[in-house]
Amino acid sequence: MSGGIANLRMGIPGGQGLIRFTRHTLERTPKLRTAWLISANRWRVRSRADVLYAVAVATTWLLAAAGMLLAHATFASLLGRLARHPVLLGFAAGFMAASLTARRRALLKSEAPRSWLAAVPVTPLVARAEYLAVTTAPVVGAAAAVTLLFVTAATVQLLVHGAMAPVTAAYGALMAGLALGTLVSYLMPLARHEVLPPGSRYVPKSAARRARPLEPSLAPLGIWAVRDVFASARPDAVARATIPILVLMPLGTFADAAMLVLAIAAVSAATLMFIGAAFTVYTRSKTWLLPLPVRGAALARYVVLRPLAAAGFAAVTLAWLLWVFHTYAGKP
């Protein structure tokens, strides 16, 4: 065996104790190993975006800690109020945990047949453990973030007031909510996965006119951006986005106010999506048409005009809705 090939033998390099255990675990769990390798590669490359992300997280944490320390009286009263409503806090955390887990389970189910690891043989026990680890990962991440925040809050409370009872109560309620929400999510059956290829009823497409001759024009590039928006705004995503507002309704929100909030949220999202799609499609079409003699300005005119017109219409609607909401809110 040549030296070059010998160096390529399988395995994660050495280590003892916990590292050794982690290594053995990863060697038997292909999905976790893949995730580990991806994060290790990212760490090795340390792209600018990753560094910026880490800096942003650290800055947010520092700002939060500074805010807690500077406005400790307000913060203590906020914590006190949170601690007085453990059920509401637990319910909100549970709802979030349930939707995060359900989303991950649905994603895993839809991607399983296409996964590059689909044909890799694993024992049922490993498969179950991997499934559990992958589906609970978002909730574990959220729990870690909450813990970090509450440890900071507890430290501040202990330093300033010498007590941390409200922090512990609120933290306990949140953690219980996260755990219960995850459990409930596993008990509920998954919705049937529906594959919606482009051309389905959710992406607008004019009826085929077979007799129509081909008309050279860059105009269809504008349709591309509009379709991009419709293709990403799937009904299930829209329905999921409206759930929090509907859940808040029994807590004192009236139906008309909720409908207004829904409309404002929908139109704001549509405006942002149209603007985003215009820029995304411009970049993609520029790459696609690079070998052709077409100027960037001409391309921008065709690509950006139609989605920006749609975004403009959405912005006018949004302004009208905000005016209605303002008038409504002003009434007793």
Place this chain on the structure above:
Amino acid sequence: MSEPRLDLVGLRAGYGRQVVLEDISLRIEAGEWFVLLGPNGCGKSTLLDCVVGRLQPAAGEVRISGHSLAGDSSNAKRQLGYGCAPESLPGLLTARQCLEVHAGAKGLSAVATELLELAEDLRFLPYLDSFVDTLSLGTRQKLSVLLCLLGDPKLIVLDEAFNGLDPASALVVKRHLRTRLEQQGAALLLATHALDIVEHHADRTGLLFDGRLRHEWSKAEIRSLRQRGLGLDEALVAALAGQSEASSR
């Protein structure tokens, strides 16, 4: 004497610090079918990207029918037809819209009947109003070839264009390309691994290895190899082995 359809002079290109192509010089004349061979990752697609302007070379010049791609980009691109990879076609446009956009970008007033006939021969017309994302690999490949041939380009650049095509459609495309080369004086630069194309269609074949054009075979040389009972695959492996030895020394 007319300008060569493609003239590459001292081309050097890469990604970041990694140099992929080094000192590539190549001329392809009108009516010539040039096949670019080489092992995976040797830089065939990078070379094509430089030729069509998708990648800016670090040094050297690309001239298409006498027009410099860097200095006279618009006129150079007017002479060019490029069949992009099927996966880079926009999935949310219909095939008809892709053709219309390409024809519009090339400034055509109408799509030539010849091209529509090719589409019919390829049994592509039923898919004209389907979204690209719903088309099979072979059908997307047909669309890519049709887009490439819009506007009677003088230099046709294709990257693995026969991948996924059924044999009958591949034959239709090969015959159509040969007709274009003979009747319209176009030239073809095709990167492929298909040795049958080299044996039966290529006028000249180049072997790209380690970022350089290491070997060239003319049509006569290919024919001579066959007459001596040698397969092209064996000649290719021998040439690659020779180059590996030379580069390791």
